[in-house]
Amino acid sequence: MALEEYAGDMSMCCRCSACKFVPLQQVKGFKHANVCPSISRYNFHFYSGGGRLNLGYAGLKNGFQYVPRYLDVLYNCQLCGACDVSCKYGMDMEVLRPIQEMRIKAVEDGHPHPALETVVSRMRATGSMVPVAGRKRGDWAEGLGLRNALEEKVEILYHVGCLTSFDPERQKVARATARVLDRAGVSFGVLGEAETCCGGRAYEMGHQADFLAQAAKSKELVEKTGVKTLVTSCATCYQVYKVLYDRFGLKDELEVLHITQLLERLLGEGRLKPSRGQEITVTYHDPCHLGRLGEPWIHWQGKKIPGDRFVFDPPKPYRRGTHGVYEPPRRVLAALPGVRLVEMDRIKEYAWCGGSCGGVIDSNPEFAEWTAAERLAEATCTGAEAIVTASPWSEKLFAQVLAKNGGDLAVYDIVELVDQAV
Amino acid sequence: MALDKEIYAAFAGVVGEENICDDPALMPAYFFTDFAAVVLPKSTAEVQAVVRLCNQFRLQFRPICTGWTGFFRPGTVLLDLRRMDQIVEINEKNMYAVVEPYVTSAQLQAELFKRGLCTNLKGAGAQCSAMLRGHGHLDQSMGADDRNHLAVEWVTPDGELVRLGSLGSVGEWFSGDGPGPSLRSLISSVVPPSCTPGVFTKVAMKLYHWPGPTRYSLTGYSPRYLLAEKPPNMMARYYSFPTLDQMWQAEIKIGEAEIALELMGFNVAMVAANITTSNEEDEAMFKRLSQEVQGPGFFVIIAGNSPDDFAYKKKVLETIIAENEGMSLKSVEDPEIEGILLTQCTRISASVRETFRPGGNFKSIPIMGQRDLTIRWAVGAGQAKLPLIEQGLIADDGGGFFGWGVEHGHLGKTEIFCKFSPLNPEARKAVDAWAEQQSNRALEEKYFALTMGPPEQIDSKVGPALSNYHLWWYKVLATLDPNEVIPDKGVSKLHP
Amino acid sequence: MMIERKKLAETVGESNLYDDEATLEAYSRDMSFANPTRPRFVVKPHTATEVKELVKLARETNTPLVPVSSGAPHFRGDTVPSTGGAVVVDLSEMKKIVFVDRARRVAMVEPGVTFGELIPVAREEGIRLNMPLLPRSTKSVVGSMLEREPVVMPSYQWDVSDPLACLEVVFGTGDDFRTGQAAGPGTVEEQWAVGGRQKAPYGPHVAAWHRLVQGAQGTMGIVTWASLRCELLPQVQEAFLVGSARLGPLLEMARWLIRLRLVNECFVLSGLDLAAVSAQARPGHLQRLRSALPAWTLFYVVAGYEYFPEERVAVNIKDISALGQRLGLEPVPALGGISARELMKTVQQPSGEPYWKLRYKGGCEDVLFLAPFDRLEVLTELVARLALEDGLTVGEYGVYIQPTVQGTSCHCEFNFFYDPDDAQDVLRVKRLVAAAVRSLLDAGAFFSRPYGEAAGIVMNRDAASLDILRRLKKIFDPAAVMNPGKLCF
Numbered sequence A: 001m002a003l004e005e006y007a008g009d010m011s012m013c014c015r016c017s018a019c020k021f022v023p024l025q026q027v028k029g030f031k032h033a034n035v036c037p038s039i040s041r042y043n044f045h046f047y048s049g050g051g052r053l054n055l056g057y058a059g060l061k062n063g064f065q066y067v068p069r070y071l072d073v074l075y076n077c078q079l080c081g082a083c084d085v086s087c088k089y090g091m092d093m094e095v096l097r098p099i100q101e102m103r104i105k106a107v108e109d110g111h112p113h114p115a116l117e118t119v120v121s122r123m124r125a126t127g128s129m130v131p132v133a134g135r136k137r138g139d140w141a142e143g144l145g146l147r148n149a150l151e152e153k154v155e156i157l158y159h160v161g162c163l164t165s166f167d168p169e170r171q172k173v174a175r176a177t178a179r180v181l182d183r184a185g186v187s188f189g190v191l192g193e194a195e196t197c198c199g200g201r202a203y204e205m206g207h208q209a210d211f212l213a214q215a216a217k218s219k220e221l222v223e224k225t226g227v228k229t230l231v232t233s234c235a236t237c238y239q240v241y242k243v244l245y246d247r248f249g250l251k252d253e254l255e256v257l258h259i260t261q262l263l264e265r266l267l268g269e270g271r272l273k274p275s276r277g278q279e280i281t282v283t284y285h286d287p288c289h290l291g292r293l294g295e296p297w298i299h300w301q302g303k304k305i306p307g308d309r310f311v312f313d314p315p316k317p318y319r320r321g322t323h324g325v326y327e328p329p330r331r332v333l334a335a336l337p338g339v340r341l342v343e344m345d346r347i348k349e350y351a352w353c354g355g356s357c358g359g360v361i362d363s364n365p366e367f368a369e370w371t372a373a374e375r376l377a378e379a380t381c382t383g384a385e386a387i388v389t390a391s392p393w394s395e396k397l398f399a400q401v402l403a404k405n406g407g408d409l410a411v412y413d414i415v416e417l418v419d420q421a422v
Numbered sequence B: 001m002a003l004d005k006e007i008y009a010a011f012a013g014v015v016g017e018e019n020i021c022d023d024p025a026l027m028p029a030y031f032f033t034d035f036a037a038v039v040l041p042k043s044t045a046e047v048q049a050v051v052r053l054c055n056q057f058r059l060q061f062r063p064i065c066t067g068w069t070g071f072f073r074p075g076t077v078l079l080d081l082r083r084m085d086q087i088v089e090i091n092e093k094n095m096y097a098v099v100e101p102y103v104t105s106a107q108l109q110a111e112l113f114k115r116g117l118c119t120n121l122k123g124a125g126a127q128c129s130a131m132l133r134g135h136g137h138l139d140q141s142m143g144a145d146d147r148n149h150l151a152v153e154w155v156t157p158d159g160e161l162v163r164l165g166s167l168g169s170v171g172e173w174f175s176g177d178g179p180g181p182s183l184r185s186l187i188s189s190v191v192p193p194s195c196t197p198g199v200f201t202k203v204a205m206k207l208y209h210w211p212g213p214t215r216y217s218l219t220g221y222s223p224r225y226l227l228a229e230k231p232p233n234m235m236a237r238y239y240s241f242p243t244l245d246q247m248w249q250a251e252i253k254i255g256e257a258e259i260a261l262e263l264m265g266f267n268v269a270m271v272a273a274n275i276t277t278s279n280e281e282d283e284a285m286f287k288r289l290s291q292e293v294q295g296p297g298f299f300v301i302i303a304g305n306s307p308d309d310f311a312y313k314k315k316v317l318e319t320i321i322a323e324n325e326g327m328s329l330k331s332v333e334d335p336e337i338e339g340i341l342l343t344q345c346t347r348i349s350a351s352v353r354e355t356f357r358p359g360g361n362f363k364s365i366p367i368m369g370q371r372d373l374t375i376r377w378a379v380g381a382g383q384a385k386l387p388l389i390e391q392g393l394i395a396d397d398g399g400g401f402f403g404w405g406v407e408h409g410h411l412g413k414t415e416i417f418c419k420f421s422p423l424n425p426e427a428r429k430a431v432d433a434w435a436e437q438q439s440n441r442a443l444e445e446k447y448f449a450l451t452m453g454p455p456e457q458i459d460s461k462v463g464p465a466l467s468n469y470h471l472w473w474y475k476v477l478a479t480l481d482p483n484e485v486i487p488d489k490g491v492s493k494l495h496p
Numbered sequence C: 001m002m003i004e005r006k007k008l009a010e011t012v013g014e015s016n017l018y019d020d021e022a023t024l025e026a027y028s029r030d031m032s033f034a035n036p037t038r039p040r041f042v043v044k045p046h047t048a049t050e051v052k053e054l055v056k057l058a059r060e061t062n063t064p065l066v067p068v069s070s071g072a073p074h075f076r077g078d079t080v081p082s083t084g085g086a087v088v089v090d091l092s093e094m095k096k097i098v099f100v101d102r103a104r105r106v107a108m109v110e111p112g113v114t115f116g117e118l119i120p121v122a123r124e125e126g127i128r129l130n131m132p133l134l135p136r137s138t139k140s141v142v143g144s145m146l147e148r149e150p151v152v153m154p155s156y157q158w159d160v161s162d163p164l165a166c167l168e169v170v171f172g173t174g175d176d177f178r179t180g181q182a183a184g185p186g187t188v189e190e191q192w193a194v195g196g197r198q199k200a201p202y203g204p205h206v207a208a209w210h211r212l213v214q215g216a217q218g219t220m221g222i223v224t225w226a227s228l229r230c231e232l233l234p235q236v237q238e239a240f241l242v243g244s245a246r247l248g249p250l251l252e253m254a255r256w257l258i259r260l261r262l263v264n265e266c267f268v269l270s271g272l273d274l275a276a277v278s279a280q281a282r283p284g285h286l287q288r289l290r291s292a293l294p295a296w297t298l299f300y301v302v303a304g305y306e307y308f309p310e311e312r313v314a315v316n317i318k319d320i321s322a323l324g325q326r327l328g329l330e331p332v333p334a335l336g337g338i339s340a341r342e343l344m345k346t347v348q349q350p351s352g353e354p355y356w357k358l359r360y361k362g363g364c365e366d367v368l369f370l371a372p373f374d375r376l377e378v379l380t381e382l383v384a385r386l387a388l389e390d391g392l393t394v395g396e397y398g399v400y401i402q403p404t405v406q407g408t409s410c411h412c413e414f415n416f417f418y419d420p421d422d423a424q425d426v427l428r429v430k431r432l433v434a435a436a437v438r439s440l441l442d443a444g445a446f447f448s449r450p451y452g453e454a455a456g457i458v459m460n461r462d463a464a465s466l467d468i469l470r471r472l473k474k475i476f477d478p479a480a481v482m483n484p485g486k487l488c489f
């Protein structure tokens, strides 16, 4: 859908500012009331969800002016969707959708972000979102003896994702995932060197055409394996296969699981029996893509009913962040002996973004790190010894920021903890 | 309408390059107005410096806290006070909190709950600034308007710093009046979007005892949070009455008996809006509730300081309701809905559901003052809405209005609005006409007069009808604002 | 220039114009240490029109006007002309109780109406006033509100301006103006016709005009009527006393009583003040009472209204007793020969004769200010030290602490009693008052209602506010004829 189709939504913005804060019922104190990294960092209203909609609405009316400040606003957004959830607590309107469309429009109008364009052209060339640097995609699995889903029939395809595959520091998560699945006796395979990027991050960067091209490649590959289920330990990949592909009609019948959902299932079935573990107090960071953005896509088509109200025929169901993947990771943590979970103030559908969404780590690393640092400070307030997440992107950024700024917090991917316990 | 280079540099010199924007391409984000610039001062000193520059360059300015709908003239310098966001002090012993403009009511309230205290939240919602003058759900027991302000730190239109009351004399916030006449007389409009004479940079707000929990324990996900367990000694009900007069009698008796934490004269359309998470649900719920009620009604929360206190208040409430043939709405007795209303209507977290969600816009006539008088006016104004509803120009709320007693019924607030789509010019025209007719009627029939109208109307009609206050106000403003940096002589209007 | 006698007589009538020696002498001084200054005339207008005419005359002729609404004795020097040639406008003849409205809990009165006059009329309707502590019987209700006198039921004082609602004022320009709901539309009579009762204090518009007139000591204009919010008459009331050698715990208790809205009347008196308030006009009675009283006493009243009043009282008493236990204090119905119930009756009326502040020694000079709860112990100790340095022990002066505005601060009043015929005594109190004001100011006491000599010191501490006030004064009284010289203008 193009931006024009959200004109009605954008006109609904009443400038109430709710999109700047966690849903008001969840404001727990002076601290941690903000939910939008962008306005929290840059302060002008146009960095908020509502301000962006106003710009979009005015742009549709009077034409877009791609002045530097506008581009700065456009690309300094995590596309984390927190504004969308907070707005939809009270309103019936789309917020994140038009914000995303504004970016796509900018790219189409010839105003991509240079740094993001570099990333996307790399994807075009290498099928990877991250620098390949002479490594091979399947290197991490060396010596593990994993099955190749293109060569052997398996029930589940483990899609590793670009960052986990190529980043030497993240490969441990892939290995841990494989070990755990193996111990649970899951019939799974990987694509090895053939695996390719899901394309989702290119979409968030505004490069819709590139996304679609890459998605077609990925889809073809997955189809080749014949699996009915895809599991991934990357929150972004999860959201892309589960939601974005669905939206563009690319998902078909494929069951898409995040590793935490599969682990929850395996624990429930008794196929995984955690028995050892360190005594540790942790807090859990909901990755945006697994949480609110991971809410399933709802296919709907309809028309606005003419008249006084912004209502549709048939009634329009909104994705409000209600059905994200919130509980599976928590249940997994609860099942690990010795692990005690303490929650941060901003969690689940109103979690503060970890900083690595929306291409910001590439377009403005300073903003990405600032966003992550806010999250780490919030985590520290809980008294936890470690922050656990379920996304390699946030894990990487957290580790990077902690290394830079100092702090006692340890960072884990949830799979690592499971791996230690079983 | 960007600034001259020299002027821009002067402002940037005060707030820093990163806190000023005069790019016309970005201005629509702020109220669709072509502001000369938006500046983000961080401190009182910066506000003063910015205001002085406005004087020097003869630029009109307006401040906003968290912002809300409003009408602003093109070419104005907007002081967005977002960076002034600190709670300066919570003084439990003397029951006040000092806040900067961008502390939200939600933040302050959450901190206060932890201390067994609360503040009056404005009906516009908990995302609004905690320092505003205004009205809200808790007016019954927590006052309203400028009456909740103590000392105020004020940057006058010409950039002087005035510290009211005890603040100016002894540097403390407990009193805003004196020595001698109170300068609170001039600043009771801590209520943008009406024009304020200068900028209020810190305000001490009166606090109230909070008998509820230190934090509501909630379950569920947005947009439907449920109360995990009902706090002790609290209860929420909606009562409807056979007649408006019986409703009014019950309302005033409840006020006199001082038993209600909250008495909110919601019509059922507003109850429906509050407890539902979409327009469709809302519509169905409104139909359902409309059939359940016997007539006009109100929503009440009672809360006891002790089990005995609660039992007493409940008994009195039930007696008063029975005396006036009131009937409790069964839907609200459902613990789930009761819980939603209890949390929603004390934390004021869903006001947009009542106002903006259906159509995207609403136009309101809010009146503070003598409740029985304004109710009588509102009945007529509500009836005048019916043709618009029939024509499908505004959302159907049954011609309802709402309101409540303030300070246990000593004062009152009545409000009526039309919800409509901003995309429908015909609707806006009809709603504007309705609003004009109804406010004219109020004036002609001597009920009240709206002072938030367009300046022309103030001069020709409203001012002369109200002791010529406008002439005095203009004189006051002229002495405070020699360079005329306050737009519209400080009598702005809410809507274009 | 000076208003001609003839013009004055034409305006108020010959019989309401006084320039005889005795009258002028009487209006030239009060019980305070203000320098006696004889007015040129005293007039007693009967209507707002007459007042308006007087202000116009004064403006034309640059004649100072000194408005007075209460009867003698006056204590604060605010009704004593600061300059020669003034005309005292004594409003005590404007005695109309315009209305008392039970349903809306509001009354409207002219400035000459005293507490003694309004209380029974209000009671008849089922409502009562939130009063200052034992006003003298001649005290004007309007005058008291205009002075922002503290009231004894702080729970009902939502705003410092309470119980004042609306007022009509003739500004120094000669223009009349009505504040709040009374401003319009229409005249007050037209408003009555549709059911309006002038109670809402707001506006018009973004100014709260009544606040400008309040606390001005007549320097902005002359008020010709005011309306006031009233409270319901309780059906059941029970009064209690709590004694303590220490002030702190009593204030802590008072704070909670108000915070939880458990009580109506609520204040703290020192032993001497409590004795003075309760003493009958028998020789030695005051002294005897005093000797049996603790240093400090908290007084409060628990009340019940229309619905199950006994139950409400019982519930509140139970909650209070839990509070008392927590603080180690015990509320009792009688203390040192003083019955709480009797005291309650006393404070629900104006003072009996002689006025309570004159009972001990015949004269009294007050030092009064606002302070936060947690500052009062320090401030009272500070004054005790100062007094002792001048040979006055704690028990020889009175202290009245009145929580205000629902417990956001306290009015604190030191009553320095003296024998007007004892020059030494007078001198010492003068000295002490001056020293106390200075020290208290430095220690954080806020003199929100500065009178007499203190006014200059106090007002000048806040130059920014004073500057604005001066500008306002120029607008509302450009000829500076309204009680000039009282508040630095």
Ligand code: SF4
Residues within 6 Å of the ligand: A012, A013, A014, A015, A016, A017, A018, A019, A020, A049, A050, A051, A053, A086, A087, A088, A091, A095
């Ligand atoms: S986007 Fe939604 S939450 Fe934000 S200001 Fe607009 S209506 Fe309010």
Ligand code: SF4
Residues within 6 Å of the ligand: A035, A036, A037, A038, A039, A047, A048, A049, A052, A076, A077, A078, A079, A080, A081, A082, A083, A084, A096, A099, A353
């Ligand atoms: S998507 Fe995230 S960063 Fe962007 S405006 Fe919304 S809340 Fe802010």
